[in-house]
Amino acid sequence: MTKTICITGATAGFGAACARKFAAGGWRLVLTGRRHERLEALRAELSDVPVHLAVFDVRDKAACERELNALPQGFGDIDVLVNNAGLALGLEPAWECRLEDWETMVDTNIKGLLHMTRLVLPGMVARGRGHVVNLGSIAGDYPYPGGNVYGATKAFVKQFSRNLRADLHGKGVRVTNIEPGMAESEFSLVRFQGDAEKAGKVYDKCQPLTPEDIAECIWWVCTLPVHMNINRLEVMPTCQSFGPLPVARG
Ligand SMILES: NC(=O)C1=CN([C@@H]2O[C@H](COP(=O)(O)OP(=O)(O)OC[C@H]3O[C@@H](n4cnc5c(N)ncnc54)[C@H](OP(=O)(O)O)[C@@H]3O)[C@@H](O)[C@H]2O)C=CC1
Ligand SMILES: O=CCS(=O)(=O)O
Numbered sequence: 001m002t003k004t005i006c007i008t009g010a011t012a013g014f015g016a017a018c019a020r021k022f023a024a025g026g027w028r029l030v031l032t033g034r035r036h037e038r039l040e041a042l043r044a045e046l047s048d049v050p051v052h053l054a055v056f057d058v059r060d061k062a063a064c065e066r067e068l069n070a071l072p073q074g075f076g077d078i079d080v081l082v083n084n085a086g087l088a089l090g091l092e093p094a095w096e097c098r099l100e101d102w103e104t105m106v107d108t109n110i111k112g113l114l115h116m117t118r119l120v121l122p123g124m125v126a127r128g129r130g131h132v133v134n135l136g137s138i139a140g141d142y143p144y145p146g147g148n149v150y151g152a153t154k155a156f157v158k159q160f161s162r163n164l165r166a167d168l169h170g171k172g173v174r175v176t177n178i179e180p181g182m183a184e185s186e187f188s189l190v191r192f193q194g195d196a197e198k199a200g201k202v203y204d205k206c207q208p209l210t211p212e213d214i215a216e217c218i219w220w221v222c223t224l225p226v227h228m229n230i231n232r233l234e235v236m237p238t239c240q241s242f243g244p245l246p247v248a249r250g
Contacts (some may be wrong), residue, residue: 002050006030006078008058008111008116009085011038013185014135017211018082021219030054030075031086035072037176050074058085058112065076080131080222081120083113086153088139088191090147102149109153117164121173128172129226133218134161136177138234142242145225154179158232165231173215174229176221181236183209205249206239 005022009015011033021078022087032054039053056063088103088108117132122198124130139147140154161177167174188199189232202208212219221230239249 001064002026002028002074003079004028004030004077005082005083006032006116006120007082007084008112010042011035013187013211014180014183014214015082015084016042016214017048018084018218021212021215025219025223028052028075029077029220030071032056032058033145058115059107061111061115064112064115064119068116075096075125076122078120078130080133081116081124082133082135082218083116083157084135085112086135088187089149091191093146094148097148105149105153109150112164113157113160118180124173125171127167130172131174131176131222132161132164133176133221136161136179136180136232138179138236140179141234162231165229172226174226176230177232178214178217178221179232179234180209180217181234181240183211183214183237185211207233207237208239209237 006028007015007018010031015033019029019042022094023029026049029046030052031042033039034055034057036053036055038057043051043053054067056067058064062159087105090097090104111135120130121132124132134157136157137151137154139151140158143151158177158179161175164175182202184203188202189196192198197220205214217233217235221233224230
């Protein structure tokens with residue numbers, strides 16, 4: 001039976017790589033994001049599988065509801081929800097941060113994820129199957145200077161994922177928190193407000209994870225036998241480690 005995956009933030013990075021990975025596996029795709037032209041390009045590329053595009057901002061609760069209620073026939077029974085849409089803004093110490101940036105991170109990484117999860121879960125519970133895959137981060141576990149609110153949103157995602165598992169006990173619905181370390185995508189470009197030079201330096205002279213690496217992890221947790229639930233999957237590039245999270249260069 002063809003399965004359906006809904007991926008938020010499919011216009012770039014992990015979300016786009018995940019769309020490609022699951023399309024290669026023959027899955028039906030619901031792809032979401034704000035940049036319509038990116039989604040259209042992805043649909044054109046993935047023409048071998050059924051694709052539904054939903055253009056909306058996950059911070060907009062009404063839009064999430066409208067789009068999920070309007071899924072066309074065949075796309076409504078979501079087997080896997082990948083709560084991937086998210087961002088970090090800034091790396092300043094807390095006393096220098098913009099309050100608006102903090103609000104944007106909370107609204108996207110926490111509230112957007114909650115909007116989507118609350119809308120999709122009832123169907124999964126009714127069907128007695130499903131899988132919610134959340135994009136947490138190592139930043140939700142390991143503090144670092146400037147990680148202030150970003151890391152705190154990912155700590156929320158980690159604990160919410162565990163609590164979801166508790167609520168879903170015996171319901172046949174799996175929950176996984178994927179916790180990547182440094183991965184090269186548009187993440188740093190967004191974090192540094194479009195400053196490509198600053199963003200590029202994050203990945204300089206080392207080998208970060210790729211979006212395809214993370215898509216591989218998501219594919220793995222989703223295609224394991226249904227009696228197996230990976231609760232958390234923490235993955236770092238080999239060049240990254242603990243303490244001050246140093247990056248080995250050269
Ligand atoms: N890259 C990294 O090092 C790591 C990233 N992560 C997490 O993984 C997830 C994906 O990150 P990554 O692929 O690297 O980043 P990218 O910036 O490459 O992609 C982020 C995606 O999120 C979407 N998005 C952002 N805000 C919104 C919004 N308000 N509404 C809808 N979609 C939104 C963007 O789409 P659009 O702008 O078109 O709406 C885009 O598709 C994030 O949650 C991030 O925090 C976790 C650990 C490490
Ligand atoms: O979530 C992203 C990884 S990091 O930049 O916070 O280490």
